[in-house]
Amino acid sequence: MSASDDREAVVMTSAPVAMGELLSLSGISKSYGGVTALVDGSFDVRPGEIHALLGENGAGKSTLVKILVGAHHRDSGTIRWRGDPVEIRSFADAERLGIRLVYQKLNVIDDLTVARNLILGRERSRAGIIDLAEGRRRAASSLAALGIDLDLDARAGSLRVAEKQLLEIARALSGEVHLLIMDEPTASLGDQEVGRLLALVRRLRDQGMAIVFITHKLEEVFDVCDRVTVLRDGRTVGSKMVAETDADDLIAMMVGRRFGHRIDKQPRSTDRVVLEVDSLCADSGITDVSFSAHEGEVLGIYGLLGSGRTELIRALFGADPIGSGNVVVNGRPARFRSPRDARDRGLGLVPEDRASGVFEYLSVAKNLTVSSDDILAPRGWVRQGESKRLAQRMSDTLRIRAKSVEVPIWQLSGGNQQKALIGRWLARDSPILLMDDPTSGIDVGAKEEFYRIIDDLTTRGTTVIMTSSELPELLAVSDRLIVLREGRIAGILDRSMMSQERVLQLAMTDLADGDPRRTVRTPDAADPDSRGVTVSAGNEEADEG
Amino acid sequence: MTDVSETQREAGSAGAWLVRMLVGTRGRIGSRTAINLLILALIWTGLALMTPRFLTVENLSNVLRQIAPIVIVGSFVTILMVSRAFDLSVGGVLALSASTAALLANEFGTVVAVGGAMLLGGVVGLLNAGLVVGIGLNALIATLATMYISRGSALLITGGIPIYQVPRDFTVIGQGYAWLIPVPVLIMFLVVGLMTVVERRTLLGQYAVATGSNPQAAHLAGVPTRATQAILFTLSGAAAGFAGAMTASRLGSGIPTAGVGFEFEVIVATVLGGTSLLGGEGTVIGMVLGALIVGSVNNGMNLLGVQSFWQTVVLGVVLVLAVSLDSALRSRARQLGMAIVRRRRPEPQAVPMSDEPPSRT
Numbered sequence: 001m002s003a004s005d006d007r008e009a010v011v012m013t014s015a016p017v018a019m020g021e022l023l024s025l026s027g028i029s030k031s032y033g034g035v036t037a038l039v040d041g042s043f044d045v046r047p048g049e050i051h052a053l054l055g056e057n058g059a060g061k062s063t064l065v066k067i068l069v070g071a072h073h074r075d076s077g078t079i080r081w082r083g084d085p086v087e088i089r090s091f092a093d094a095e096r097l098g099i100r101l102v103y104q105k106l107n108v109i110d111d112l113t114v115a116r117n118l119i120l121g122r123e124r125s126r127a128g129i130i131d132l133a134e135g136r137r138r139a140a141s142s143l144a145a146l147g148i149d150l151d152l153d154a155r156a157g158s159l160r161v162a163e164k165q166l167l168e169i170a171r172a173l174s175g176e177v178h179l180l181i182m183d184e185p186t187a188s189l190g191d192q193e194v195g196r197l198l199a200l201v202r203r204l205r206d207q208g209m210a211i212v213f214i215t216h217k218l219e220e221v222f223d224v225c226d227r228v229t230v231l232r233d234g235r236t237v238g239s240k241m242v243a244e245t246d247a248d249d250l251i252a253m254m255v256g257r258r259f260g261h262r263i264d265k266q267p268r269s270t271d272r273v274v275l276e277v278d279s280l281c282a283d284s285g286i287t288d289v290s291f292s293a294h295e296g297e298v299l300g301i302y303g304l305l306g307s308g309r310t311e312l313i314r315a316l317f318g319a320d321p322i323g324s325g326n327v328v329v330n331g332r333p334a335r336f337r338s339p340r341d342a343r344d345r346g347l348g349l350v351p352e353d354r355a356s357g358v359f360e361y362l363s364v365a366k367n368l369t370v371s372s373d374d375i376l377a378p379r380g381w382v383r384q385g386e387s388k389r390l391a392q393r394m395s396d397t398l399r400i401r402a403k404s405v406e407v408p409i410w411q412l413s414g415g416n417q418q419k420a421l422i423g424r425w426l427a428r429d430s431p432i433l434l435m436d437d438p439t440s441g442i443d444v445g446a447k448e449e450f451y452r453i454i455d456d457l458t459t460r461g462t463t464v465i466m467t468s469s470e471l472p473e474l475l476a477v478s479d480r481l482i483v484l485r486e487g488r489i490a491g492i493l494d495r496s497m498m499s500q501e502r503v504l505q506l507a508m509t510d511l512a513d514g515d516p517r518r519t520v521r522t523p524d525a526a527d528p529d530s531r532g533v534t535v536s537a538g539n540e541e542a543d544e545g
Numbered sequence: 546m547t548d549v550s551e552t553q554r555e556a557g558s559a560g561a562w563l564v565r566m567l568v569g570t571r572g573r574i575g576s577r578t579a580i581n582l583l584i585l586a587l588i589w590t591g592l593a594l595m596t597p598r599f600l601t602v603e604n605l606s607n608v609l610r611q612i613a614p615i616v617i618v619g620s621f622v623t624i625l626m627v628s629r630a631f632d633l634s635v636g637g638v639l640a641l642s643a644s645t646a647a648l649l650a651n652e653f654g655t656v657v658a659v660g661g662a663m664l665l666g667g668v669v670g671l672l673n674a675g676l677v678v679g680i681g682l683n684a685l686i687a688t689l690a691t692m693y694i695s696r697g698s699a700l701l702i703t704g705g706i707p708i709y710q711v712p713r714d715f716t717v718i719g720q721g722y723a724w725l726i727p728v729p730v731l732i733m734f735l736v737v738g739l740m741t742v743v744e745r746r747t748l749l750g751q752y753a754v755a756t757g758s759n760p761q762a763a764h765l766a767g768v769p770t771r772a773t774q775a776i777l778f779t780l781s782g783a784a785a786g787f788a789g790a791m792t793a794s795r796l797g798s799g800i801p802t803a804g805v806g807f808e809f810e811v812i813v814a815t816v817l818g819g820t821s822l823l824g825g826e827g828t829v830i831g832m833v834l835g836a837l838i839v840g841s842v843n844n845g846m847n848l849l850g851v852q853s854f855w856q857t858v859v860l861g862v863v864l865v866l867a868v869s870l871d872s873a874l875r876s877r878a879r880q881l882g883m884a885i886v887r888r889r890r891p892e893p894q895a896v897p898m899s900d901e902p903p904s905r906t
Contacts, residue, residue: 359762371768382746
C-alpha cells in the first residue's frame with residue numbers, strides 16, 4: 001500500500017470508532033542477524049484504551065514497538081490500521097498515521113528552553129529567522145491543551161526528570177495523534193511523579209487516544225490500564241482485560257518458559273563467609289543492601305532494568321563510590337577506592353557490557369594477563385615468557401577457540417571473548433568473581449560451556465556473584481538468589497524457595513500479600529473513577545528469609 | 546607461518562600482500578612501520594637520483610642531527626599518545642628550558658644546567674598531569690595553555706634577549722662528537738633504544754597501551770590509568786626540558802624564542818609513524834621513521850634549493866598524503882581481514898540478545 005493511501009486513511013477518520021480496532025498486529029516476526037527477537041507478535045489496540053505490554057527483558061516488547069514506529073521493518077506478519085493493511089517503513093510513515101513514541105531515554109535538549117524544545121524541528125521562520133514569538137505561542141497552547149504546567153522559558157536542563165518526561169510527551173503529541181506508545185515512562189520517576197504522569201495518561205485516554213503502555217510494574221497495569229498483552233520469548237502469550245486478571249495470573253503468563261539447558265547443579269557452597277555486605281548505600285541508586293556470600297557459592301542477583309543490579313556489582317568492585325555501609329572481605333573490612341583495590345583483595349569483575357571489558361585490538365594474551373601485572377611484573381619489568389605461558393594456560397583451561405593467543409581478540413566470537421574476561425581473573429586465582437550478565441549475547445553452545453566453567457570455579461572454592469537478565473538461567477545456576485527492586489533487596493531466596501513466579505513477584509510488585517489487587521479484581525475496581533484514585537506507593541518489603 | 550599461506554589461498558595474491566602487511570598476526574602496528582619504510586625508501590631513492598649530495602654519510606648524519614630533538618621528545622610523546630593523552634606544551638618547554646639551561650650553565654656549570662632544564666620540564670609536565678588527569682581538563686587545551694605559559698616565562702626570565710655566552714663544556718651535548726657520531730644523535734639512539742624497551746617490556750608501556758585502547762576496560766581491569774598518564778606527562782615534560790638544554794648547547798646560546806612549532810613537528814612525526822590520535826597503538830620506532838621522512842624531505846628540498854616557503858607547503862602535502870594513504874590501505878585491509886576471519890569461523894558473530902538491535906555496519 002502506498003504512502004498516499006495511508007494518508008487518506010488518516011484523513012478520512014474523524015472521531016474514534018466505538019469498538020473497532022485502531023491497530024492490529026498479527027504474526028509479526030523479526031530477527032537480527034540470526035538471533036530471533038520476535039517470532040509471533042500479535043495484539044490489537046482500540047481507540048480510547050490504555051493497553052499494557054508486559055514481558056520479561058528480551059521478551060520482544062521493544063522490537064515490536066520499533067516495528068510499529070518504523071525504526072525496524074518486520075520480517076513477516078501483517079499490520080492493520082483501522083482494518084486496512086499498512087506498511088510502516090519510516091518514522092515519517094508512523095507519524096502520518098498518527099503514531100507517536102515516547103522513548104524510555106529522554107531526548108530533551110538541555111540547552112534549549114522548554115518552548116524551543118517543544119517546537120524543535122517544526123520551527124517556522126520568516127526570512128530564515130525563526131519566529132520565536134509564534135513558536136512560543138504554539139508551545140504554550142500545546143502545553144495548555146494537555147494541562148501541563150511548565151515554565152516555557154526555563155532551560156530544559158533545569159527541569160526535573162519527571163518534568164522532562166512531561167515535556168517529552170508534549171513534544172510527541174504534536175499534530176494529529178491517535179496512538180501514543182510509552183516505553184517504561186515511569187522507570188525513573190518517584191511515586192508522586194508517577195501519579196501525575198498516570199493522571200495525564202488517563203486524560204489522554206478519555207480524549208479518545210489509544211495508549212500502549214510498556215511497564216515492568218504490575219501495580220501500574222492495575223492502576224491505569226484497560227487491557228494487557230503479555231509477550232514471552234518473542235511470542236504473544238495472550239491478551240486480557242485487566243479487570244479479569246490478577247498479578248499471579250499475569251506472572252504465570254510471563255514465565256512458563258522452560259530453561260533450555262540441562263544443569264545438574266551440585267551445591268559447592270561451604271559455610272565459610274567470604275564477603276559480607278552490611279547496609280550498603282550508593283549514590284548510583286543502591287539503598288540499604290545487606291547480604292553475605294559463601295565460599296564456593298553461586299549467588300545470583302536478579303532484578304529488572306533499573307533495579308540497581310549493575311550498580312550493586314559496580315559498587316562492590318570499587319568502580320562506583322560507596323556512600324555508606326560496610327563491606328567485609330574474608331573477615332577484614334574493605335573500602336575500595338578503585339577496581340585496583342578490589343582486585344588486590346581478591347575480587348574480579350566481568351562487566352555488564354563486553355565492550356567495557358575487552359581490549360578489542362589487543363591480543364587474547366594481553367587481554368588474559370592485563371590484571372595480573374603484579375604477578376607477571378613484580379618490579380615493573382614484564383616477564384615475557386611467564387606471561388605467555390600464563391595466557392596459554394588460561395586459554396587451554398577455558399578452551400578459548402582462537403588460532404593463537406596472539407591474535408587480536410576482536411577476531412573471537414562473543415562467547416570466547418567472554419571466556420577471556422573470566423580467564424583474566426582466573427589467571428590470578430581471584431576467589432570472588434563478580435559477573436554482570438555474563439551470558440548476554442553469547443550463543444547456546446557457549447552458554448553450556450559457561451555453566452561448566454562456573455561449576456569448575458565453584459568446585460575450586462571460588463565464589464561467583466552473578467546477575468543475568470534471563471531468570472531461568474539464574475534459577476538453574478544459583479545456590480541462593482537475591483532479588484533487587486528499585487535499588488533495595490526485595491528478597492533473598494534459597495534454592496528450595498526459588499521459582500520464577502516467586503522471583504517475579506518480588507521483582508515486579510511491592511504489593512503485600514493481603515493487597516486486594518493481588519487477587520481477582522472486583523467489578524468496582526474496574527470502574528474508571530475508582531481506578532483513578534490510588535497510586536500504589538507501598539513501601540512494604542516482601543522479605544524472604 | 547600457516548597464517549600467510551592460508552591468507553594467500555583465500556584472498557588472492559594482491560589482497561594477501563596487503564593483509565600480511567597491514568593486519569599481520571599481531572595486530573596492525575608492525576604493518577604501518579612497513580609502509581613507512583617503503584615511503585622512506587622511495588623518498589631516499591628519489592632524492593638520491595635528483596642530487597648526488599643527498600646520499601652521503603655527512604648529509605645523512607646532518608638529517609639525524611636535525612631530527613634528534615624531535616625524536617628524543619617524540620619517544621616520550623608517542624607513549625603518552627598511546628595512552629590517549631596529548632602534549633602540545635613541549636615547544637614552550639623547550640624554549641623555557643633552553644633559556645634556563647643557558648643561565649644555569651653560566652652560573653653553576655653544565656651538569657646543573659642540564660639537570661635544571663629537565664627538572665623544570667618535569668615540573669611543567671607534572672602541571673599538565675594535574676590539569677588533565679587531576680582536574681580533567683581537555684589535554685589539547687590544557688597543554689596549549691601551558692605551552693603559552695612556558696613560552697611567556699622564557700621571555701620573562703631572559704627579558705626577551707638571547708643569552709649568548711655559554712661555557713665551552715656546555716656545548717658538548719649539542720655540538721660534540723663521540724667516535725665520529727654527533728652527541729645528539731648518540732643520545733637519540735640511546736633514548737629510542739630505552740623507550741622501545743619501556744614500551745615493550747615494562748608495565749608502564751603495557752599500562753599505556755591498555756589505557757589508550759579502552760580506558761574504561763583498563764580501569765575495570767585494575768590498571769592504574771591515571772597514574773600512568775600522569776607519569777607519562779611528567780616524563781615527556783622532562784624530555785622536552787632536556788631537548789631545550791640540547792638546543793641551547795647546539796646554538797651556543799639560550800634563545801627564548803627557540804622551538805616555535807616544535808610541538809607540531811613532534812606530533813607530525815608521531816602521527817606519521819602510526820600512532821593513533823585515539824590512543825592504543827603506536828610505536829617509538831614508527832615515530833622515528835616518521836621523523837626521518839619529514840627530516841629527509843626537508844633536507845632534500847634544501848639541497849635542491851627549493852624556496853623555504855614552498856618547503857612548508859610541501860610538508861603539509863606530505864602529511865596529508867601519508868595519512869590518507871594509510872587510512873585507505875588500513876580500512877581495505879580490515880575488510881579483507883574480517884572477510885577471512887568470517888570465512889574461517891562459520892559461527893555467527895555474537896549479537897546482543899537484549900531488545901537493542903545490533904548496530905548495522
